Amino acid sequence: MSYAERALRTLSAGNRTLLRAQDEQTLLQEMCRVIVELGGYRMAWVGYAQHDEARTIRPMAHLGFDEGFLELGRFTWAEGESEESRGPTAQAIRSGKPAVVQDTTKLAGTQLPIPLAETLRRGYASIAAFPLIIEREAIGNLTIFAAEPDAFDECERNLLAEMADDLAFGIATLRMRERHREAEETIRHMAYFDALTDLPNRSSLNARLAAEIAQAQKENQSMAVLLMKVGRFQEISDTLGYLEGDHLIVEMGKRLLHIAGPNKSVARVGEDEFAIIMPHASAEAASRVAHHAMRDVCDPVSFAGLAMDPHAYIGISLFPGHGNTPETLLRRAKIAAVQARRTACKYTLYKGTEDRESTQRLALMSELRSAIDQNELLLYCQPKVAIRSGEICGAEALVRWQHPQHGMIATGDFIALAERAGLIMPLTRWVLEAAFRQSYAWLERGIRRPLSVNLSAQDLRDPRLIDRISGLFATWALPPELMQFELTESALMEDPAGALETLGHLKDLGVELYIDDFGIGYSSLSYLQKLPVDSLKIDHSFVTSMLTNAGSEVIVHSTVELGHNLGLGVVAEGVESEALWDHLQELGCDTAQGHFVGRPIPTAQFDEWEAQSPWSHPAPDGASAGVLH
Incomplete structure (x- = not known):
């Protein structure tokens, strides 16, 4: 089989690898495997050019007669007269063009990153280094070692250079795909998580609450929703500034998350409101958690060197007694939180009276507007x-x-x-x-x-x-x-x-x-x-x-x-x-x-x-x- 046929077979196998690759590291390692196992080359390695002070080349994948190879040399693409700087890999990255050593026996160790004797012992008779170009910048190298001198003729070089270009395209595609995935994940996170506390937001809580209600209905279980309103938030924001107001909310969220424990969902559902979902919970169990929360969540918070006692009120609603939809349970827990302001313990179960009064108030508000108009x-x-x-x-x-x-x-x-x-x-x-x-x-x-x-x-x-x-x-x-x-x-x-x-x-x-x-x-x-x-x-x-x-x-x-x-x-x-x-x-x-x-x-x-x-x-x-x- 001619060198050109070997390169063509390697290129073909590499293209199939590109189509199947799901992540960047797997792609690099599979490409080295194709080059060595299917192409018959002595060794292949891929490195990424670093932009540190030493202009290091960081090896990413390799295969073949490579035992100890990465420990022997100092890989750099910096300009200079050192052996490492004049090697084909460094030249390829710097120039953006392939660099070939056709017969290593004639170099006397002057253009290789590892000693000539070690190069010959490993059977690296010829070397071809190809730059990986993405958006007109060499991001790294694909370097291939052959056992035969004069292995990389023009036809073979062109085929392998095409393979390097395909590899660079595959890397760019996977990176773009990863950026899209990260962007989608960021958008999804923004849609369902609060930007300030990183807790689930109201939309996320509604979905979780709907699932818990469905599960509770299926199992004939009760559950509870606790809604905590943070007092003094507006006062602190107006007096000390919005950053201190945000600091209060973040601190209260952390405390509530710690109090709730791993089996309960905590979410920020309003500017100064947090909610806890308690599956399989009775009124007694919910009241115990509320009591614990009121005891610990209101410890002093430090604001710019000032220690201030935050205020909080917790309202509790229960499924199925107080409602069977997320909206109803959250609304009635909020009404209970308002009712809790007037209690000594600052938490209470929903009682219902103010809900009816709120409905009447809304109707009267609409009618008052009409009466004015x-x-x-x-x-x-x-x-x-x-x-x-x-x-x-x-x-x-x-x-x-x-x-x-x-x-x-x-x-x-x-x-x-x-x-x-x-x-x-x-x-x-x-x-x-x-x-x-x-x-x-x-x-x-x-x-x-x-x-x-x-x-x-x-x-x-x-x-x-x-x-x-x-x-x-x-x-x-x-x-x-x-x-x-x-x-x-x-x-x-x-x-x-x-x-x-x-x-x-x-x-x-x-x-x-x-x-x-x-x-x-x-x-x-x-x-x-x-x-x-x-x-x-x-x-x-x-x-x-x-x-x-x-x-x-x-x-x-x-x-x-x-x-x-x-x-x-x-x-x-x-x-x-x-x-x-x-x-x-x-x-x-x-x-x-x-x-x-x-x-x-x-x-x-x-x-x-x-x-x-x-x-x-x-x-x-x-x-x-x-x-x-």
Whole structure:
């Protein structure tokens, strides 16, 4: 058999190897085997060029008369005059072209990486080194040793060079396939695992929970889901930064994973929520795990040198008692976690009441949105009376919701609904439009009665608030003194700088401004001096108790003096009795508001109420009208 026929047979066998190879190392080793066992060559080896300082060639696969071969030489592709640098393998990698030694007996050891005597003893009579080229770069070598001198004629070299090219193509293909596999694995991991904690995410947990439910149904077994909400997460993120908030979540995940043990699935299912699946678990077993978790998971966590106690709450739901779908069990475990906040042990089983309430709340949220859009709300007014003169000096605009099925919804309830549903600003817009319309109606009848509207913290952050109010003044052509605005002290303190700017723009419109619920927001006197406000409204909690609570009386008295010293008017809310009225009059308070003065009434009935009210005919010297309302 000629050398060319031998090379052709080797090439053919190598191509079959390429088609079957599943991984890179197997491909390299199989190619060396084909060259030696089927091609009849003395030895073959594959090396990869390293880009270290020494430009090392790292042997990857070899076969043939190779015992001790890899220990004898120093394999490098670096430039230089050393024997190793001038060998055919180094030349092939450096040049990117085949390098051939046709007769090793004539070299006297000057161009080989191993001594000539060892080369001859092993029967390496001729050597051909071929570069492995991928993307125009020599990544390594395929070096073949033949037992005969002058073995590698031009035809054989060309065939073996084609084989080296095929090998390089096979390596590139396998690497690309591996990169695709890794990319797919990364995408799959991202789809089912949380990026921060590397725990399974909600999608992964849902799949696992569905499988566990199916297994529990098949075996007539119970199971439990524990959902832990991490407390203080938002506080730590807002105060110390998002990195510290992330640190808290990672630490809590590690602790929960350790507590749960190997037979329970732990997942991060929300920004500050983790869940544990407990197969074959009863309520008692789940409660034991929750108790253990609450004991260990809330140990102090270090934040930038500060040790802080994290808070956590655990809710437990059970299959089949609390549901038979992943969504139901997770939702009810979350409801139980909220319920757990009010317990001493901070964990509890799902009880069900709040689930029904949540469903009702969702329905009411939707209906509230519709009521706002369809103008189905009611505008009420509560009168204000000047204590010195006993005359009605204005009213506060209040919104009411007469639900077609549930009747009059308590104000606090539907305001809370509006906050949860993101409807505070639409609700404020409704009140503003209704109040301006009512004030205009009064003005048309010659009644100049100031009407005040409450603005929330969310309203103060509304970038269109000032333009909207300016537009209403333009629409109804109202004098600015007929509209007043009340802002709670706590709302002002959420963003003092932003609130100060908004109040300045409101004051530029010529309106009067009130600080509502004064005394419970902890604002500083220096900040209060900067606010362009006209009056303080003392919170009703202090007013209603000032006759029986010395501390409340001191606060009311001090607020009246403080307001007057700052040149501000003072309004007392919660005036429920004639005795309170009389004492406020003694303290020099300016204005009263409360059930003694008048309850909130529909604006359409206000004129009739005023005509029959004793405040329309005040007693001499501002004395009490003597009528309880």
